[in-house]
Amino acid sequence: MDAQRWKYSKVIADDKNCYSKLTTPLLLEKQASEFYTIVIFHIFQVEVQAACYNCGHLPSPNSTGENDNISIIDREKDKEYKVDLSDNKFSCSCKMFERIGILCRHILWVLKDRGFDHITKEYLALRWSKCATSHPLSNVVGKTALADYVSIESRRNNISELWSEVFNAVSLVEDNVEHFDALFQLLRSFNEKLIISVKSGKSKDKKAEIEMFLGSKIATEVTVLPPEKCNNN
Numbered sequence: 763m764d765a766q767r768w769k770y771s772k773v774i775a776d777d778k779n780c781y782s783k784l785t786t787p788l789l790l791e792k793q794a795s796e797f798y799t800i801v802i803f804h805i806f807q808v809e810v811q812a813a814c815y816n817c818g819h820l821p822s823p824n825s826t827g828e829n830d831n832i833s834i835i836d837r838e839k840d841k842e843y844k845v846d847l848s849d850n851k852f853s854c855s856c857k858m859f860e861r862i863g864i865l866c867r868h869i870l871w872v873l874k875d876r877g878f879d880h881i882t883k884e885y886l887a888l889r890w891s892k893c894a895t896s897h898p899l900s901n902v903v904g905k906t907a908l909a910d911y912v913s914i915e916s917r918r919n920n921i922s923e924l925w926s927e928v929f930n931a932v933s934l935v936e937d938n939v940e941h942f943d944a945l946f947q948l949l950r951s952f953n954e955k956l957i958i959s960v961k962s963g964k965s966k967d968k969k970a971e972i973e974m975f976l977g978s979k980i981a982t983e984v985t986v987l988p989p990e991k992c993n994n995n
Contacts, residue, residue, distance in 0.1 A: 782807065786814050789879040790870065801925070802890040806864055812838060813870035834868040843868045852885065862929075863887035 782803055784791050794806045820833035820842060830848040835841075844855040845868050852873075853859070858866035865873075865885055873881070888894055935941035 785811055788814070788874060790873060790881060793880050797886055797892070798890050799892055799894075801929075802864065805929070809858075809865065809867040810870050812836070812867035813874060817867050817871040819871075819875065832872055834871055836868065845869055845872050847872070859885065862932075863890060 782795055782800055784795060785807060788810060791807065791810050794810070795803050798806055816836060816838040818835050818837070820835050830846060832845045832847065834843045834845055834854075836843060843866075846853045852865075852869045854866050854868045856866050856868060858864060859869070864887070865881065931945055935945050
């Protein structure tokens with residue numbers, strides 16, 4: 763995944779009256795622009811454009827008419843993906859929705875092809891919506907102590923920027939197994955330490971939080987030695 767497509771961390775992402783320019787005539791895109799924050803809509807927009815211009819259907823030799831398993835060719839990635847429509851639910855072999863909660867271009871191609879004019883509620887993740895932070899945060903991203911930390915407006919901006927940083931990091935390591943594993947372990951370890959900290963009920967100062975994240979103590983004293991004398995003989 764192209765990291766540049768995800769770099770919107772400086773965008774104000776939660777203005778309910780701000781909408782991005784639509785690039786396709788699809789009502790699916792219009793619905794998404796009204797639901798998602800600007801940051802997330804830009805990510806969605808990349809997928810909906812690719813669904814229109816870079817994806818196509820690979821008919822199965824044994825299929826007749828519509829079926830529940832559709833082969834989609836992604837020309838940009840030069841790969842074939844399988845979209846499963848069984849039980850009136852959508853899933854794709856790329857697992858984008860399962861990973862980040864946004865429909866992929868392959869499912870969007872199927873929605874477009876079959877004349878859907880809206881995305882059903884179950885495929886619109888509340889955590890990416892413009893109104894997400896107007897609800898208690900425990901309903902969006904799990905229990906947190908941030909609910910009374912700052913005003914609602916300030917909290918919205920901070921959370922949008924935080925999610926953007928997460929997306930940037932994930933997109934940069936997605937194609938590098940070593941970096942992916944390192945980021946995964948780092949986040950998991952930090953999350954576990956935060957859970958322990960919350961359960962203990964003890965507040966930590968900024969220095970202690972940094973030490974916990976780094977996994978080591980910050981030096982309290984730094985010794986600077988004089989440079990060694992040069993031997994010019």
